[in-house]
Amino acid sequence: ILRGSVARPHLKPYMASLQLDGQHICGGFLIAEQWVLSAAHCTEETDGKLFQVLLGAHSLTEPEPHKRLYQVRAQFPHPGSNIHNNKDDLLLLQLEEKAELNADVRVLPFQREDRDVAADTVCEVAGWGTIDHSGTRPDKLHQVERPVISRDVCNHRTRHDGTITRNMMCTDSRRKDTCKGDSGGPLVCGGVAEGVVTAGSRVCGNYKKPAIYTRIAPYADWIDSVMASADG
Numbered sequence: 001i002l003r004g005s006v007a008r009p010h011l012k013p014y015m016a017s018l019q020l021d022g023q024h025i026c027g028g029f030l031i032a033e034q035w036v037l038s039a040a041h042c043t044e045e046t047d048g049k050l051f052q053v054l055l056g057a058h059s060l061t062e063p064e065p066h067k068r069l070y071q072v073r074a075q076f077p078h079p080g081s082n083i084h085n086n087k088d089d090l091l092l093l094q095l096e097e098k099a100e101l102n103a104d105v106r107v108l109p110f111q112r113e114d115r116d117v118a119a120d121t122v123c124e125v126a127g128w129g130t131i132d133h134s135g136t137r138p139d140k141l142h143q144v145e146r147p148v149i150s151r152d153v154c155n156h157r158t159r160h161d162g163t164i165t166r167n168m169m170c171t172d173s174r175r176k177d178t179c180k181g182d183s184g185g186p187l188v189c190g191g192v193a194e195g196v197v198t199a200g201s202r203v204c205g206n207y208k209k210p211a212i213y214t215r216i217a218p219y220a221d222w223i224d225s226v227m228a229s230a231d232g
């Protein structure tokens with residue numbers, strides 16, 4: 001998160017850190033006791049290895065009461081996701097067991113009504129992604145508030161030039177923005193997850209390249225079907 005602030009500890013108890021060999025790679029969030037939602041492009045550099053999922057954390061390194069690293073039983077990238085574009089950039093992770101829910105570990109509801117969030121709505125996004133242009137990675141969770149911008153503005157020739165589909169949404173990226181390592185985290189508007197951070201142009205803090213999110217509502221049926229099929 002560029003030019004945000006340190007989050008209030010454990011006030012975003014749905015946040016997950018997707019890790020490989022103890023290193024934070026991407027964000028994610030708890031959508032059910034045994035399920036985390038993130039971004040499919042986070043698996044681009046994992047060479048087929050499964051993530052480990054850290055829940056209940058504020059600091060990535062310090063001991064905290066309800067912090068716990070969960071093994072992943074299976075990962076389900078959306079079948080339409082690919083490395084060439086941001087389409088269907090969603091990843092469902094089934095935890096090896098149900099997460100123990102408590103004050104620091106809680107499920108975040110996601111939007112099921114497929115209707116655009118109004119432009120200028122101020123939403124918030126959090127993550128352990130880089131916090132400056134030198135690529136400094138924070139130990140503590142950061143957050144930032146960002147206004148939604150309309151799909152038409154985001155698709156302008158000088159911005160994302162028509163690549164933003166109905167299944168995506170954008171927020172203003174002037175100065176304050178998401179960045180490397182924030183992918184997979186939720187865009188929360190009015191306490192509900194409306195979008196999942198995607199890397200898009202992999203540029204941060206440039207107003208010409210608004211932040212892009214995969215809208216969740218259009219994928220509610222896919223999410224439900226994967227959870228139902230794997231839960232048995």
Ligand SMILES: CC(C)CC(=O)Nc1cccc(-c2cccc(CN)c2)c1
Nearest residue numbers: 044178179180183198199202203204211
């Ligand atoms: C395997 C993946 C972690 C590789 C990757 O995602 N790289 C990367 C590099 C630079 C910026 C970003 C990035 C992320 C989230 C939002 C944005 C845009 N604000 C950029 C992402």
